[in-house]
Amino acid sequence: xxxxxxxxxxxxxxxxxxxxxxxxxxxxxxxxxxxxxxxxxxxxxxxxxxxxxxxxxxxxxxxxxxxxxxxxxxxxxxxxxxxxxxxxxxxxxxxxxxxxxxxxxxxxxxxxxxxxxxxxxxxxxxxxxxxxxxxxxxxxxxxxxxxxxxxxxxxxxxxxxxxxxxxxxxxxxxxxxxxxxxxxxxxxxxxxxxxxxxxxxxxxxxxxxxxxxxxxxxxxxxxxxxxxxxxxxxxxxxxxxxxxxxxxxxxxxxxxxxxxxxxxxxxxxxxx
Numbered sequence: 001x002x003x004x005x006x007x008x009x010x011x012x013x014x015x016x017x018x019x020x021x022x023x024x025x026x027x028x029x030x031x032x033x034x035x036x037x038x039x040x041x042x043x044x045x046x047x048x049x050x051x052x053x054x055x056x057x058x059x060x061x062x063x064x065x066x067x068x069x070x071x072x073x074x075x076x077x078x079x080x081x082x083x084x085x086x087x088x089x090x091x092x093x094x095x096x097x098x099x100x101x102x103x104x105x106x107x108x109x110x111x112x113x114x115x116x117x118x119x120x121x122x123x124x125x126x127x128x129x130x131x132x133x134x135x136x137x138x139x140x141x142x143x144x145x146x147x148x149x150x151x152x153x154x155x156x157x158x159x160x161x162x163x164x165x166x167x168x169x170x171x172x173x174x175x176x177x178x179x180x181x182x183x184x185x186x187x188x189x190x191x192x193x194x195x196x197x198x199x200x201x202x203x204x205x206x207x208x209x210x211x212x213x214x215x216x217x218x219x220x221x222x223x224x225x226x227x228x229x230x231x232x233x234x235x236x237x238x239x240x241x242x243x244x245x246x247x248x249x250x251x252x253x254x255x256x257x258x259x260x261x262x263x264x265x266x267x268x269x270x271x272x
Contacts (some may be wrong), residue, residue, distance in 0.1 A: 002178060005158035008035065009048040011112040012055075014154055017058050018109065023192050025109035026062045026151075026240070027052070030117050031144060032069045032091070032130060034077050045114075045159065053084070061270065066103050066142065067091045067117045067134060085269045091133065098141055103263070105145040106224070106228035111155040113143065113177070115170055125160050125170030136173050138255045148186020150192045151241075155181060189222040193244050205255040214255045214264060216247070225249060227264050231271040239271055 003014060011027075018025045029035070029049070037047020052060055064087040081088045087104065094101055105111065116126045119133035134142070146152055157174050165171060193200060203216040215228040224246070231243045249262040 001152050002181065003154065003156035003158075004174070005156060007045050008045040008112060008114050008156075008158035010158065011110075011156060012043060012048045012051055012268065014110060014112070014156055015052050015055075015060070017154075019055075019057070022059070023109070024059050024061045024242070026064070026148075026242070027060065027113045027215060028066060028104060028106050028132075029065045029114070029137065030066045030111070031114040032067060032117050032133060033072045034081065034088070035066060035114075036077055036080070062086060062107070062267075063106070065089065066094055066101055066104060069130060069132060072130075085266045087263075087266055091203070094142075095134070095138065100248060100250070101142050102145045102148070103225070103248050105142065106149045106151065106246035108146065108149060108152050110231070111143075111152060112140070113155070113157045114159050115157065115174065116159055118173065119234070121258075123160075123170040123173050125162065125165030127161060127164055128159075129164075136176070139173075140177055141241045143177045144180040144184040147181040148188055149184075150188055150190055169192040189224070191219040191221045191224065193219075193226050195215050203252065203259075205252070207255065207260060208258045209226070210260065212268075214253070214260070216252050225252060227261070227267075229252065229264055229267045229271055235271065242267070243271055 002123050032099045035046050037050050041047045042053045066089050069091050092171055115123045116129045117133055120131050122136040129246040137233050144154055148253045160174055199220050200217045203213045212230055217226045225248055227245045227247045229245055231239050231242050245263055245267045247263050
């Protein structure tokens with residue numbers, strides 16, 4: 001489904017829908033902050049993520065933030081994300097090469113988009129919007145990557161407030177984001193690995209002083225890449241959907257230089 005908010009704490013309700021299915025999921029948030037809040041804080045748009053992390057039983061495998069702005073983030077929050085082996089990407093890092101957002105979205109089951117991740121000049125319809133952020137065309141491209149993901153089953157667009165919107169500009173941008181999402185959806189390649197192993201090229205890379213080889217798969221249909229991350233045998237059935245990690249050609253290049261890609265290492269820590 002496509003969800004139109006409203007406050008971003010609706011993402012918690014979206015997450016609970018996967019709980020009812022017993023499905024362990026990956027969440028991607030396009031947001032300028034992490035929305036962790038304080039321990040004693042009631043759930044709202046600035047604390048919903050901590051409620052998801054602490055909720056029991058827990059069905060969250062990984063959370064990825066795209067576009068956080070460092071001056072809004074407490075250093076302890078960064079440390080917490082690192083300790084949980086979650087993936088967080090600064091606004092500047094993503095803007096250096098927007099295509100690097102594609103494998104992040106390809107790994108998502110659920111995406112939550114806060115319009116405050118877009119700069120004020122492009123999306124003024126939010127009380128907490130910043131002068132800095134993604135340009136409208138950049139967030140549309142990121143949302144199109146979400147539409148292309150064979151794995152994704154829900155996306156929400158939140159925090160648009162008509163009270164602050166100028167000439168309906170923010171609503172217009174959200175409508176365009178939805179258009180790009182649908183355009184991506186109808187361009188899906190249906191090439192997630194193991195559907196047809198003959199449709200992939202397998203690359204095996206040995207890393208010096210590292211016991212595990214890194215196995216890559218490249219789709220002949222779309223030229224997209226995945227890494228096969230080892231998982232404990234007794235957990236294989238539980239994490240069947242998570243040991244094949246979407247990546248890019250740059251991750252393969254890193255491995256060929258005798259280094260372990262960050263994406264592989266983060267997943268390895270959770271699977272082993």
